[in-house]
Amino acid sequence: MISCVIRAEMLMDSTSKFLKILSHSIRRRVIKCLEEQGSSSFNDLLKLVNIKNHGELGYHLRALKDLIEQKSSDEYSLTDKGLLAAGLLDDISLILARITQDLLSSPIRYVQSLAFGDHAFFPCNSETNKKDTCFSYLRAGLANGEAAVFFAREQELDSYVHEIQRYGISAERIDEEALVIMSAEEWYINKGKAHAQTIISNWTKLLKAKQKAGFLGLRGAGEMDVFFDCAKTRELLAYERMLGRKITLESCALCIYDDNRLDERQFRQMANLHGHIISKDIAYKFT
Numbered sequence: 001m002i003s004c005v006i007r008a009e010m011l012m013d014s015t016s017k018f019l020k021i022l023s024h025s026i027r028r029r030v031i032k033c034l035e036e037q038g039s040s041s042f043n044d045l046l047k048l049v050n051i052k053n054h055g056e057l058g059y060h061l062r063a064l065k066d067l068i069e070q071k072s073s074d075e076y077s078l079t080d081k082g083l084l085a086a087g088l089l090d091d092i093s094l095i096l097a098r099i100t101q102d103l104l105s106s107p108i109r110y111v112q113s114l115a116f117g118d119h120a121f122f123p124c125n126s127e128t129n130k131k132d133t134c135f136s137y138l139r140a141g142l143a144n145g146e147a148a149v150f151f152a153r154e155q156e157l158d159s160y161v162h163e164i165q166r167y168g169i170s171a172e173r174i175d176e177e178a179l180v181i182m183s184a185e186e187w188y189i190n191k192g193k194a195h196a197q198t199i200i201s202n203w204t205k206l207l208k209a210k211q212k213a214g215f216l217g218l219r220g221a222g223e224m225d226v227f228f229d230c231a232k233t234r235e236l237l238a239y240e241r242m243l244g245r246k247i248t249l250e251s252c253a254l255c256i257y258d259d260n261r262l263d264e265r266q267f268r269q270m271a272n273l274h275g276h277i278i279s280k281d282i283a284y285k286f287t
Contacts, residue, residue, distance in 0.1 A: 021067070026051065026060050028089060031078065034068060035086035039077040107133055107278045111254060112140035114276070116217050118252040119243050121274035123259040123267065130256060133278065134221045135167035137254050141219030142169065142178055147210035151184040151222035178215070184226045194227065194235035196242045207251055217250030224255050237269065245275035254278075 022028055026049055033048040034040060040048065046057055061068065067082035078086060111133055114120060124130040138148040152160050160181055165171060173179045187202070188194055207218045227236035240255065247253060257270065259279070271277050276285050 027064055031086050034078045039075050041074045108136045111137035114252045116250045116252055117247050119247050119274050120254045120276035120278055121270050122254050122278045123257045125259045135164055139169050145216045146219045147215035148179045149220045150181045151187045153223055154183045154185050184223045188226055189230050194232040196239035219252050221254040225258050240273040
């Protein structure tokens with residue numbers, strides 16, 4: 001942070017002038033390209049900066065006159081101020097990257113940022129951890145104009161309807177069916193059977209119904225331990241595998257597991273079948 005301030009002070013007396021010069025992404029790309037290349041011709045800069053208009057590049061080069069120089073008729077490089085500007089841009093990028101990492105490393109903030117297509121594995125180790133993470137995730141979807149559904153254990157349905165209001169979700173959202181709380185046993189296990197294709201088909205029907213009602217899509221969270229309760233581990237794996245790491249619908253899913261019920265092999269299996277993993281301490285996206 002100190003080096004960032006020093007570079008800014010050394011560049012020029014007028015901070016507003018400096019910010020105006022670097023306010024355009026093309027100018028920033030020119031500086032970064034010249035920093036990496038050392039020097040470059042006009043035509044090479046066109047390719048490196050990825051623009052086709054000669055006049056547009058010329059305009060931005062003139063705006064950068066204090067930061068770049070022409071070594072010859074067609075060779076550009078950074079001045080001393082330009083090198084300082086490049087260093088400042090590096091500092092800013094590093095600071096922003098650290099801020100972003102800090103934000104995303106928080107599981108609560110991470111689940112709030114999940115978007116359509118995301119399929120997340122959430123092994124939780126306490127009831128408080130489950131509620132804090134799950135309800136924050138659902139609340140974020142409602143704020144974005146999405147419908148939300150929570151598949152909870154049968155015996156906990158009533159308590160969750162009351163508990164969820166402590167997390168900033170009003171009872172009106174339930175009354176207007178923006179948020180639906182359903183039995184996980186009934187949703188995933190129908191008459192003692194669990195069929196992956198049937199569950200996904202029902203999910204698609206629910207999504208279409210919510211879209212018809214004016215919602216942008218569907219954000220769901222489900223307690224997956226009901227599969228273990230009913231000895232349907234094979235069917236669970238088939239379902240998670242069919243969803244894939246990336247869901248192809250205007251939906252995102254947070255699959256909740258009791259961390260204490262997963263052995264090491266099952267944990268690895270579930271992690272491999274999801275695009276994201278969220279726990280009490282970390283959040284990670286698989287690539």
